[in-house]
Amino acid sequence: MSRGLRPALQLGMPVLLLVVTAVIAGGLSKTHQLEFENALVMTAIVVALYVFMGNSGVISFGHVSFVAVGAYLAGLLTVDPQTKAFTMPELLGVLRHSHIGTLPSLALAAVVGAVYALAVGLPLMRLSGLPAGIATFAVLGITYNVLYYWQKIGPTAQTLSDIPETGRWTIALGAIIAVVVAYVYQSSRFGRQLRATREDPAAARASGISIYRQRLLAFTVSGALAGLAGGLYVHELGIITPDLFYLDLTFVTLAMLVFGGMGSLWGAVLGALSISALNSFLGDAENTVHVGFRLTLPNGTRLVTIGAVMALVLILRPSGLTGGREFGWRRR
């Protein structure tokens, strides 16, 4: 492969895959369209997760908090104020009276995700290893707990509904923006510095790299992308509850990332799309699907199969489907 082609393909293939997903979704029934849109949102979340975890090698269980904050802000600001006054009388004034369009709400979701991640990262990025994992998990626990009970910032345990839904191209565009930002970041000197700290912290430090600062930057960038992904999620679903943004989503997105290969953007995109596809196919198979013959799986096999497939791939191929390589990377 020529020199100019390789970087073009490394960014182009993930983007192409997302475009293809969006195009195929257009020709499908309403239910399937929703599943494809969901796959695009999952890709955005996993890419956000990748920006931090893939480049730094530090585990974060907290990213779903940034998704949640982005989703709730984007949702609350686009709901009609009259509805809000009726369903959430306790809401803070700014949230209750504002009413903005979908696109500005997505931008704000990214901003609030970045701000929250920066605020959390300032103290937490000094940690690494398991303490970092547990501390980020504690952030998730607090976010969930507060969203579940505090009436000033949302409908608490009730569903937040009547959020305007958006088309598949907005969602696809959002996911593509996430991929492009991730690619630009990892090709920049900051991304390279952070990957150097992942490979050898001592050597990186000796070369004058501040591990804390590089991690904080990556955490903030990935917080912004996670917030954006949250905004996409809320405009895809139209209704949300706090339970959407807790352990299940954390586990699924983490598993998608590791499944695809934690070390590469290509792995993040591939992992998110392939698990989504498997999930969607098995969901269909529970209501009979034609694959040359009639296939009907008993209810509940979907989760078992997904769990088994993920466990198997991790055991047999611990570096994920892509082995942590970008698209087109040749083994030597």
Added chain:
Amino acid sequence: MNWGQAIADAIALGALYGVVAVGIGLVFGVMRLINFAYGELITAGAYVLAYTSGWPPVLAIVACFAAVIALALAQERIAFRPLRRSGATPATMLVATFAVSFLLQAIYLLAFGTRGKIVGTLGELNSAFTVNGVDIRWIVLVTTVTGLALLAATATMLNRTNMGLHLRAAAHDFRTARILGVRANRVIGLSFVVAGFLAAAVSVLYTVSNPLVQPSMGVPITIFALVGVVVGGLDRLWSAALGGFAVGFVYGMFGDVLSSQASPYLPSVVYGAVILVLLLRPAGLFAPFRAREVERV
């Protein structure tokens, strides 16, 4: 408010989490693996108890122990041993245990349904006796005593027996221990058997106060114990046990102390305290005071 009552309940909860923490810490010590699917062992034990509610308690408890230890060994043999051989990174290992946890929950859901089962074994332990105006349920006493006894027994096994010596050697330096003749698979298998034994004991004790068994009931138990283990300090079993006890105790106390307006935010308070401890003492609250630069996932 009744302080004596609050303290008694908190101690029992702490003892329970202390036992779970030791189960997790033991396997971590030998394998450097946080087993997130540990709670599913407890769930399995609870299901066995639910399905054997009509049996004599002794038989039901024996069945529970046998099933849980078998499942613990199966986890090790089927999932974690191949993973260790393939040289997976710690992050992958952790996510793999997530996957095992997810898979087991899905299997429970498929096999036993969402609605939950009720455990009737040892239900009579929920009756209370009174000391100085404090109502103490028998199960609180039983949990505390059993928890302490299990911790003491584990410590004795580790410090006084040959197998314990091998375990400690492997936990300290796995490669060197192997070179010196410690059998890796046997030691790891043993750590899973002991961890399974502790999980089964937790199933029995836990279901007396919380008789409703559901597919995902193990998750919050694992999370709290794991938080306790890390807060206490992973390097030693007693610090992990203390950490587990501390988290359980604090949770129990706050639950009684906080006003009804503040009590929904109890998890936030506990998690906030956890973050604070980790920032101030990343190696753990009860770890020795010398600074150490060991990075682990």
